[in-house]
Amino acid sequence: MRRVAVSVAVSALAVSAAACGKAGDDKTSDSSSSGSGSKSIGLLLPDNVTARYEKFDKPYFEAKVKELCSDCTVSYANAAADPAKQAQQMSSMVTKGVKVIVISAQDSAAIKSSIASAVSKGVKVVAYDRLAQGPVSAYVSFDNVKVGELQGQALLDALGSKATPKANVVMINGDDADPNAAQFKEGAHKVLDGKVKIAYEQSGLWKDTVAAQKMSAAITQLGAKNIAGVYAANDGMAGGIANTLKGAGISNIPLTGxxxxxxxxxRIVAGTQSATVYKAYKPEADNAAELAVNLLQGKDIKSLADTEVTSGSGDKVQAKLLTPVSVTVKNIKDTVVKDGLYTVAQICTADYAAACKKAGLQ
Incomplete structure (x- = not known):
């Protein structure tokens, strides 16, 4: 998802930086003493502003690899949203002898030749979260059309009786270079078309700043009083949009993420965002690690990747697609808190104490 360029809490960035070092460096970092040799697995993530990647995906992946293969090493690199840098990072890993590379592509089409080159040298490649083009051996993600459907339905639910064919909805989609973005968009349109009017639709490139600019343009074009709700393809962009709405004096309209x-x-607790979609990071990272270790050890992966998808390059890929969950103020306790993603204390800081009490979290 990514998903995804995101506005994150400063504390989360600080924790990620402290735990993982400076993300996006040209050099790869090893989670063990050595990153080269026959038991080395590479992990390439797309950006260091999306909170999930270094805070959750990376440590979960490394821990599962260690559990499954105690003498395996993980080499890690972050592309810092630069497709050219990611291509160089993949080449570096191949050169140093990494045998399996798990990659969440910054640009799924641009990385195709790098994947083909790696595979030609005997490296196995697993597409993670985003379906990269080229001869990848497996793909782990969520049902991304379903994600879009959940987002669209959450928007309709929040609109209630205001959801009419004349109700103006603004859609800020993800980056077209990410194949997931098209699937989110497809799912959302499947639910929204005909039930509301998509009055303004643009890509926010997974960036909160771009999404904020697009939202500002939508307000200028449509008028502040004429917007019924906003579809934002991820939480980072929703953060930028929420700030723009506040600055324009617009409140109490649905906003997805x-x-x-x-x-x-x-924001959901506070009422400035109506819903998000929870894609449990641990099962995704665990599945990717298990696939990587099996490929490293020459084992069959069909039982792990039990379906098949077709990539943008026409390649048939064995896949594991997990189930996303819609999150509103009503089920925060039963989703992200229950799974241990966040504690109530982390959510209900001083600024949100009153709202948390009202929502039944405290």
């Missing part, structure tokens, strides 16, 4: 980021959960 995705990724169940802490800041988004807090």
């Amino acid at each position: 995705q990724d169940a980021e802490l800041a988004a959960i807090q």
